[in-house]
Amino acid sequence: MESPPPLIPAPAMVEEKGKPVVIRPPEVGSAHDFAVIGYIITLLLSIPWVLISLVIGGIGVAAFLGYIVLPPILPPVLLGIPFLGSFLAFLVFILTPSFAVYTALGAGGLLVALLFLGAIYFGIIRNISKGRYEKARGAALFFSVLFIIPAFFVLYSTLLSGVVIALIPAFFFLLAYGRLGEVIAKYGPVAVMGEAVPGMPGVTPPVPGAMPIGGPMPAVPGGPMPPPMAGAPPRNPLCPTCGKELYYAANHRRWYCQTCDK
Secondary structure, three states, X not given: OOOOOOOOOOOOOEEEEEEEOOOOOHHHHHHHHHHHHHHHHHHHHOHXXXXXXXXXXXXXXXXXXXXXOOOOOOOHHHHXXXXXXXXXXXXXXXXXXXXXXXXXXXXXXXHHHHHHHHHHHHHHHHHHHOOEHHHHHHHHHHHHXXXXXXXXXXXXXXXXXXXXXXXXXXXXXXXXXHHHHHHHXXXXXXXXXXXXXXXXXXXXXXXXXXXXXXXXXXXXXXXXXXXXXXXXXXXXXXXXXXOOEOEEEOOOOEEEOOOOOO
């Protein structure tokens, strides 16, 4: 009479609540791509602002060192740049001839640009990468509306017609907002990583005859003795690509490798 197969008890799952993961189902990947495209376009649109800040700040530093006398005479090369040259000439005309004003205005403009770009990156892209989908969705809606608002001023002034181009990043942020809504509906507002093993709900069933994770296979009366172990087995299954331990994302219902899935 054949002896029954050994019984493998289901190991416990240890939840690490609040720990985000980097998982890319198709919906998450497309939302991340939309956010990255919108961020790149915003970065390109911020180049004129950064150049203006650097020029104004550089004039203040040069006046402080005694190389120029305020108000400065802008070179024709700068004045010939569309929009940028006329705006620089206007600033030089209205600013007080003080190097402190020029330096503070240039440094402040550069700081505003860096803070704005950082807020978009950490508010949308970083939150998507960390699995904080609800926060990323709120930030995507906020910045898309923020980019849309200047377009309404075109009705009152033709000088602001250039701000219509801000609708391009707003379009991609709205796409990310809509796709994140699908992600939240399907996977939840936050991706939480926990330790799991085969045999748990939503996980692949255990392989017959496999050793339990976390210790040697217990002996069953009438069954074969477990094979001797040379060392402690891994707590979780190993990644077939890099050989490191896998983790299981309960709301995504899939195994996750911290190295290969980044």
